[in-house]
Amino acid sequence: MLEANKSLVRPEHFILVGIPGLEDVQFWFSIPLCSMFLLTIFGNTVMLYVILLEENLNKPMYFFISMLSILDLVLCFNTTPNIILIFWFNAKGITFDGCLTQMFFIHAVTAMETTILVAMAFDRYVAICHPLRYNTILTNNRIAVIGVSAIIRGTFFTIPFIPLVNRLSFCKTMVISHTYCEHMALAKIACSDITINKVYGLTAALLVVTVDIVCITLSYSAIIRAVMRLSSNKAKRKLFNTCGSHICVIIIFYTPALFSFFTHRFGHNISPKIHITIANLYILIPPMCNPIIYGVKTKEIRERIITSFFGKQIKSL
Numbered sequence: 001m002l003e004a005n006k007s008l009v010r011p012e013h014f015i016l017v018g019i020p021g022l023e024d025v026q027f028w029f030s031i032p033l034c035s036m037f038l039l040t041i042f043g044n045t046v047m048l049y050v051i052l053l054e055e056n057l058n059k060p061m062y063f064f065i066s067m068l069s070i071l072d073l074v075l076c077f078n079t080t081p082n083i084i085l086i087f088w089f090n091a092k093g094i095t096f097d098g099c100l101t102q103m104f105f106i107h108a109v110t111a112m113e114t115t116i117l118v119a120m121a122f123d124r125y126v127a128i129c130h131p132l133r134y135n136t137i138l139t140n141n142r143i144a145v146i147g148v149s150a151i152i153r154g155t156f157f158t159i160p161f162i163p164l165v166n167r168l169s170f171c172k173t174m175v176i177s178h179t180y181c182e183h184m185a186l187a188k189i190a191c192s193d194i195t196i197n198k199v200y201g202l203t204a205a206l207l208v209v210t211v212d213i214v215c216i217t218l219s220y221s222a223i224i225r226a227v228m229r230l231s232s233n234k235a236k237r238k239l240f241n242t243c244g245s246h247i248c249v250i251i252i253f254y255t256p257a258l259f260s261f262f263t264h265r266f267g268h269n270i271s272p273k274i275h276i277t278i279a280n281l282y283i284l285i286p287p288m289c290n291p292i293i294y295g296v297k298t299k300e301i302r303e304r305i306i307t308s309f310f311g312k313q314i315k316s317l
Helices: 023-053 060-089 097-128 131-137 140-158 161-168 181-189 195-228 233-266 273-281 286-298 299-310
Strands: 015-017 093-095
Touching: 015 097, 023 060, 023 286, 023 299, 060 097, 060 140, 060 286, 060 299, 093 097, 097 131, 097 140, 097 161, 097 181, 097 195, 097 233, 140 195, 161 181, 161 195, 181 195, 181 233, 195 233, 233 273, 233 286, 273 286, 286 299
Parallel strands: none
Antiparallel strands: 015 093
């Protein structure tokens, strides 16, 4: 009865402390962070420029790479400028609505990215296991449907976080021990019961991540079986190299994401400074590394970048 009579305490703003325990040296963290942010913008912009303007790269795999670059840019612009303001100017305040908006985009974009990674694994499976049917399976219409499905899926799983946070009362503290607004970091400072938040957050994350990892594993299991049937070692190396860039991106994306996710729920003995530092690297390292990995390991993209920016003379060297 008392719980029902309690008024909902909704603050006008929250305080993001940055990296707990490292407030005095956060300025020095801003130097590599700013460098990674600029590299992310440059790398993904170049990737989009090369893929979208070069007709020879108008293929399903490159469309998926461009989708990934767009999502990486959205993720970075949603969080990194605010982190830099905290580190440089001690601007720790964020409005309640601004916090919810940032939280929504972080989780929605993450779900969209993992969906695109599944689509890219399926693309490699079709290209290697059913090459003659590749153009009939992955048509432009189906690629568009996959892109829209990724947006709908990410939005569908993330939208419930907003009412789940809106129902909470924040009567103890307005201080969030993080550099950005993340669902569980926000829920933990509430004085209301957050059982529903925990259950839904865990369920949504496991549904998205578990299903996607299983799909990616099945795709690459089929690819490995197909490759191992080949008699030519040269052909095997070529096919493994074709999938190598995607495998690197998968590892870089899922490793810090899963660490941050499980630490929030089960890693009570892990220092907050370690957790939050890795959470910051999670929103910077994959978006920064993705264009580098694809630019270096994908021959067509590498050649187009060299030709576009350095001329044909260097390409021929």
